[in-house]
Amino acid sequence: MHKTRKSSASEQTRDTDIDGGDGFTHLSGDGSARMVDVTAKAPTVRSATAEATVLVAPPVLAALTGGSVPKGDVWAIARIAGIQAAKKCSELLPLAHVIGIHGATVDFEVREDHIRILATARTADRTGVEMEALTAASVAGLAMVDMVKGLDRSVELTGIKLLEKTGGRSGAWRREDHL
Incomplete structure (x- = not known):
């Protein structure tokens, strides 16, 4: 204790x-x-972009791209969930600062066997938005899993990582393997 x-x-x-x-x-x-x-x-202008990957079976991918997932519009729900998550990051992570999220985007790239989620958070504040971008990508992925798990329980959320950040004392950083 x-x-x-x-x-x-x-x-x-x-x-x-x-x-x-x-x-x-x-x-x-x-x-x-x-x-x-x-x-x-x-305060300085700062941004960060993170990604997450949702691994899906071919029938789930077909349902996603065809708009036939029984729970509804997966893309809209996942996008809104990710944006909301970026704004609530400090409520989830005990030592994260409360910062203003001045811009947040969540985008999707459909690949052969997975969905790539790209989340970007922007601010003009005293500390960075890396955790906000990572949280947005993660929660967007979780929302997507929730929406399709009835079609395939083996759907998997993986590959959550920071791709790049700008601003602040340390300046710009970009993951070497980021395309």
Whole structure:
């Protein structure tokens, strides 16, 4: 069981620093979890794109592309679920910052045996949107699985990864194998 103790004034001051004292940004000096204080950072334009893959059997792919999935419009439901998820990321991940999502898209690429989901989140804020993009791609994929699982219980959500990000102190980053 984790015991909590009252922090001294000097520890509370140190807890607002970027580094928790031992090189860990999300741990305070006494080892407890904390959200990094980003209030001193200037807002900058940031974006991130993530992907997820839904593996489907040929009959499910045919139902998806033919619009005959019994539960309805899978594409619309998955898209809205992903956009909603990007906006609610901080409610799902305990140490994620509440940031304004100023733009979010969820797109689909139909491939031979899978659906590729591409989710992009954009903001002008103090911290990045990588987790928001990853959450959007993941939840869009989960919504798609939910919509087609009655047709094939072996449908699989996989390959959730960050493809690229821009903005912030670290600048642009792009996955080397990203096409």
